[in-house]
Amino acid sequence: MNDITVFPTIDDIMAAHQRIQPFIHRTPILTSEAINQIAGCEIYFKCENFQKVGAFKARGAANAVMKLTEEQKVNGVATHSSGNHAAALARAASVAGIKSYIVMPSNAPEIKKKAVAGYGGEIIECEPTLIARETTLKEVVARTGAVFIPPYDYLDVIEGQATCALEMWEEGIPFDTVMAPVGGGGLLSGTALTSKYISPKTNVIAGEPEGADDASRSFKAKELIPMVGPKTIADGLLTSLGKINFEIIMEYVDDILTVSEAEIIEAMRLVYERMKIIIEPSCAVPLAALLKNKERFKGQKVGIILSGGNVDLGKLPF
Amino acid sequence: MNDITVFPTIDDIMAAHQRIQPFIHRTPILTSEAINQIAGCEIYFKCENFQKVGAFKARGAANAVMKLTEEQKVNGVATHSSGNHAAALARAASVAGIKSYIVMPSNAPEIKKKAVAGYGGEIIECEPTLIARETTLKEVVARTGAVFIPPYDYLDVIEGQATCALEMWEEGIPFDTVMAPVGGGGLLSGTALTSKYISPKTNVIAGEPEGADDASRSFKAKELIPMVGPKTIADGLLTSLGKINFEIIMEYVDDILTVSEAEIIEAMRLVYERMKIIIEPSCAVPLAALLKNKERFKGQKVGIILSGGNVDLGKLPF
Structure with missing residues (x-):
């Protein structure tokens, strides 16, 4: 049984979607005639920018929290994150009525800290290094007994992110291609599972910044190559691809296209x-990849x- | 019969809505729990920022163009504008298959000129003064025989703008208050007509910048006081209130609230x-007025x- 990861099935993903209903918005799909004309195809944008906490991360965190046993819930949940997963987990815990401990680097933006605190998350600051984050998280888990919910390399999180594509397919649009960005790979792996279960002939294609192209390189090399020194404006995609995510991507994703900063x-x-x-x-990033190809x-x-x-908003690149 | 303006009826407004269907989007109504919490009420935002040409102006221009006789259409339409009405009229004319002549001040933003040209409008540049704009427009009308479609002080335009509130009421929400910004008064007067026809007890309230508060002062003085030297970041509201607009506002609008630049x-x-x-x-501006009160x-x-x-986007105030 070791070393064989059992991926969530379509039934698992549908059950997750039911499970997280109290936590999420059903986000709209928007289209733009002007962009379609420029692109030469029909693009359907699934607007997770309108999602709770402002990102798809609300889905995975909610699913992971809701799948905890009553016993596990007693001591709450913990994670380390400077980004959307931190807010998503704090909010999911708050809605579920349990505690959350969020290890954040001392240089995390004030607005992110405020969001976590606003959802009732307990912030534990640490030095802004991966080692410090991991060490601090271990201490927190040891001290509190909280369950660690990783941001992407975790089946319950992937299952949650997979519900986004489920809503897209429920709209009845026969997609030829479904695209997502890839950073840690939580969204991409979930999107690939759902899309290939529902429509095996649909292409699932990721967009990735050239400056953080570990997924693209790993995909081509057929082995997981960690990212060293990523650099891109796409700050959500700086993380290295996760192990489970890589497994799913190798089985279900058709291609990973890279783009320059200017194209993004x-x-x-x-x-x-x-x-x-x-x-x-x-x-x-995915739209940039489409326009490039x-x-x-x-x-x-x-x-x-x-x-x-x-x-x-004070730091827009234009 | 002189001096009595016959306002559009609810049947006229509903007919206008049918008439302009090929020209417009039915824009969504969005809500935000976070903003509702801050405001202490339930706000329904009608998103005309997603409208064709990026503004409600698409409605009035389309209605005015579609109500021309076949004879009038032969020589096309003309206006002077540096803003959204220019693009809206050029687009409406283009969809209707007729010519449009747009007098624009030489200092109009390049992006606005590009939009007008993109819709097939013929741009006639003039000095950036109101006198030059009006003189140039008269010359263009004399030379071409085109029909002048003013941006707001014009019944067919008001009737078109009134269709925005019609869509809001069609959603079945029992609004206690409906709010719109006021500049020339096209949107506000149309919104007031529709809302008071459908729900006389609903309050219709405008928001206006302190730096361009002619509507507020005119409303209080019960006579039309032109704006001199307006100054506000709300560049769509720099114009003076129109005559017909003022008549409708005096009869159907409940209040006009002013706000500072910082509040905007x-x-x-x-x-x-x-x-x-x-x-x-x-x-x-209307949201700012609500939050202030x-x-x-x-x-x-x-x-x-x-x-x-x-x-x-390069000039956001934050």
Whole structure:
């Protein structure tokens, strides 16, 4: 039984979707004639930037919290994160009525700390290094007995993120391609599972920044290559691909396309100007990949997940 | 018969809504739990920032163009505008297959000129003064025989703008209050007509910048006082209130509340951060007025029209 990861089934994903209903919005799918004309295909944007806590992360965190046993819930949950997973887990715990301990680097943006505190999460600050984060988390877990909920390399989280694509497919659109960004791989692996279960012939394609291209390199090399020194404006995609995520991606994802920083910013600007919605730079990566490879998507129906909308408005790249 | 303006009836407004269907989106109504908590009431945002040409102006221009006789259509339409009405009229004319002549001040933003040209409008540049705009427009009308479609002080335009509130009421929400910004008064007068026809007991309240408060002063003085030297970030509200608009406002609007620049920017930021949508500063004015007068709206269901989303992303005030 060792070393064999049992992936969530479509029934598991549908059950997760029911389970997390009290925690999430059913986000809308928006289209833009102007962007379709530029792209040469029909794009359906799944707007997880309108999701609770401003990102798809609300889904995975809620699912993981709701799957805890009553015994596990007693001592709460813990994680280390400077980003959306921190807020998502604090909020999920709060809705479920349990404690949450969030280890955050001392240099995490004030707005992120405020969000976690606002949801009732207990913040434990540490030095801004991965070692310090992991060590501090271990101490917190040892002291409190809380259950560690990792941000992406964790089946219950992946199962939760998979519910986003489920809602897309429920709209009845026969997607030729479904696209998501890839960082740790939680969203991409969940999206791939759902999409291939429902429509095996649909292509599942990721977009990834050239400056954090470990998933693309791992995909080509067929072995997990950790990211060293990632650098990209797409701050949600700085993390290295997770182990379980990599397994799912190798089995269910068709391709990973990389894009430059300029291409990300151009796609981001296009969404702001033409759709009048606010997205994180990470969200623009799949659209940038599509626009860079128009011929490949010509005339297709393409679903793109806009993963989140938490951006520092004072630091827009235009 | 002179001096008596016959306002559009609810049947006229419903007919206008049918007439302009090929030209417009039915825009969504969005809500935000976070903003409701801050405001102490239930706010329903009608998202005209997602409208064609990025603003409600698409409605009035389309209605005015569609109501022309076949004979009038032959020579096309003309207007002077540096803003959303220019693009809206050019687009309406293009969809209707007729010519449009748009007099624009030489200092109009390039992006606005590009939009007009993109819709096939013929741009005639003039000096950036009101006199030059009006003189140039007269020359264009004399030369081409085109019909002048004013931006707001014009019954067919008001009738078109009134269809926005019609869509809001069709959602079945029993609004206690409906709010809109006021500049020239096209949107406000149309919104007031529709809302008072459908629900006489609903309050219709406008928001206006302190730096361009001619509508507020005219409303109190019960006579039309033109604006001199307006100054506000809400660039859509710089114009003076129109004559017909003032007549309708005096009969159907309950109050006009003014707000400071800081209050406008704070409300704008709230919408960007909590709703993840892009709005023009003008849109934030009614929300700012509500937040400044929370007690007055406590527990109410309030409809707020977000009038447009055309903003220079490089010049956000935060």
